[in-house]
Amino acid sequence: xxxxxxxxxxxxxxxxxxxxxxxxxxxxxxxxxxxxxxxxxxxxxxxxxxxxxxxxxxxxxxxxxxxxxxxxxxxxxxxxxxxxxxxxxxxxxxxxxxxxxxxxxxxxxxxxxxxxxxxxxxxxxxxxxxxxxxxxxxxxxxxxxxxxxxxxxxxxxxxxxxxxxxxxxxxxxxxxxxxxxxxxxxxxxxxxxxxxxxxxxxxxxxxxxxxxxxxxxxxxxxxxxxxxxxxxxxxxxxxxxxxxxxxxxxxxxxxxxxxxxxxxxxxxxxxxxxxxxxxxxxxxxxxxxxxxxxxxxxxxxxxxxxxxxxxxxxxxxxxxxxxxxxxxxxxxxxxxxxxxxxxxxxxxxxxxxxxxxxxxxxxxxxxxxxxxxxxxxx
Numbered sequence: 001x002x003x004x005x006x007x008x009x010x011x012x013x014x015x016x017x018x019x020x021x022x023x024x025x026x027x028x029x030x031x032x033x034x035x036x037x038x039x040x041x042x043x044x045x046x047x048x049x050x051x052x053x054x055x056x057x058x059x060x061x062x063x064x065x066x067x068x069x070x071x072x073x074x075x076x077x078x079x080x081x082x083x084x085x086x087x088x089x090x091x092x093x094x095x096x097x098x099x100x101x102x103x104x105x106x107x108x109x110x111x112x113x114x115x116x117x118x119x120x121x122x123x124x125x126x127x128x129x130x131x132x133x134x135x136x137x138x139x140x141x142x143x144x145x146x147x148x149x150x151x152x153x154x155x156x157x158x159x160x161x162x163x164x165x166x167x168x169x170x171x172x173x174x175x176x177x178x179x180x181x182x183x184x185x186x187x188x189x190x191x192x193x194x195x196x197x198x199x200x201x202x203x204x205x206x207x208x209x210x211x212x213x214x215x216x217x218x219x220x221x222x223x224x225x226x227x228x229x230x231x232x233x234x235x236x237x238x239x240x241x242x243x244x245x246x247x248x249x250x251x252x253x254x255x256x257x258x259x260x261x262x263x264x265x266x267x268x269x270x271x272x273x274x275x276x277x278x279x280x281x282x283x284x285x286x287x288x289x290x291x292x293x294x295x296x297x298x299x300x301x302x303x304x305x306x307x308x309x310x311x312x313x314x315x316x317x318x319x320x321x322x323x324x325x326x327x328x329x330x331x332x333x334x335x336x337x338x339x340x341x342x343x344x345x346x347x348x349x350x351x352x353x354x355x356x357x358x359x360x361x362x363x364x365x366x367x368x369x370x371x372x373x374x375x376x377x378x
Contacts, residue, residue: 036313036314041315042315043314044313045311045312045314055127056127056128057311057319059124059125059128060127060131060319061319063124064319064320068318070196071190071193073195074193074195075193077194077195078091079091094194098197102192105188105191105200105201105205105207106207106209107215109200109204109205115202119199119203120168120204121168125168125169129164129170129171131320132276132322132324132325134161135171135326136171136172136176137326137327137364138176138177138329139329139331139360142180142266142332144177144178144180144223145222146222146263146264147216147217147219147222147226147261147263148224148225148265149217149225149258149265149266150182150226150227150228150265150266150268150329151229151265151267151357152228152229152268152269152270152327153230153235153246153248153267153268153357154235154244154245154246154269154270155231155233155239156236156239156273156276157239157277157279157306157320159229159270159273160273160320161326161327162184162227162229162270162273163184163203166182166225166227167184167203171327177225182204182224183205183206183216183224183227184204185205185206185207185227185229186205186208187207188207188208189300190205191207210257213226213228214257214260214261217258217263225266226263227268228254230248230254231248231251234247237282237302237304238378239273239274239277239304240278240281241274243376244361244369244376245376245378248354249354252350255349258335258349259336259337259341259345260339260340260341261337264334265333265335265353266330266333267330267333267353267360268327268328269357269361270325271324271325271368272323272324272325273325275323277307277321278306288305291303308320308321324368326367328360333349333356335349357377358377
């Protein structure tokens with residue numbers, strides 16, 4: 001059974017093979033599309049854009065700005081207020097709080113209280129997923145009595161489809177997979193960045209450390225889903241429109257964790273994730289790729305040189321381009337618990353997982369990409 005769920009939770013069925021992004025957007029959200037005005041080769045947005053689309057763009061602008069600027073901006077604000085303003089006591093208290101609260105990301109993040117519910121149900125997300133749009137596609141049931149390790153591919157530039165589908169309620173994930181709490185995993189560094197860490201914790205994000213994964217997957221009553229993007233920063237370097245490349249052959253750590261906890265592995269493929277930004281050409285062996293790899297070795301993240309669109313024009317900018325993203329959740333792979341798995345056992349399950357991901361891609365590529373698309377696992 002394959003079903004897709006729109007942002008209002010209504011089952012829509014599989015998309016037709018000939019969908020392009022403009023037809024998809026207009027059919028799904030009943031918005032009349034106007035042609036852009038081109039000046040000196042730059043496509044400017046028409047003036048008479050419907051209010052719905054303006055709200056969508058504002059939502060994406062808001063989150064993109066928060067994502068890109070709160071990370072580096074948080075430490076700057078904290079240092080500035082401490083040394084150059086009368087608010088230094090507040091800065092000091094917040095710094096103490098960060099140290100005190102540093103382990104929350106390893107023990108299931110913030111609980112599902114008022115703050116978390118606010119962030120996950122923030123009205124911004126409703127317009128955010130409609131912008132692309134992003135759709136969550138369910139292909140199998142998940143037993144709420146089990147704990148699952150979900151692996152999502154590809155990372156893309158921002159992992160927009162994965163985040164919107166599992167860290168917000170815009171796609172009604174709690175209805176699609178009832179009685180399962182999902183926690184997306186991210187770099188431990190993010191939880192030391194002032195302000196940005198609060199956004200992460202508010203959306204239920206956890207550290208990608210082994211101890212954090214073990215905490216989620218050992219929940220005695222089940223009903224937990226740890227969502228990992230195994231390709232990470234390295235895979236983001238492979239993000240180019242029309243490319244289907246995932247970093248997986250050497251990524252076996254998550255498989256070992258699944259074995260140690262006896263947690264089923266669930267493959268996810270996000271069709272369209274690589275199509276929302278253009279990245280500067282950076283093939284293996286190039287000077288740029290060498291620089292990116294070196295920075296990644298030192299700081300665990302890669303500097304990306306990419307462009308999308310702007311607020312009033314469609315050629316350049318940090319906003320992602322409108323392109324449908326289909327987050328296709330595959331069937332769980334049952335895993336027998338082995339506290340001390342051997343390399344052969346890890347390799348066997350890893351091969352089984354790679355084949356399951358390949359099968360998931362091949363089964364749905366004609367619906368959500370094109371029939372001759374080829375998945376490249378490196």
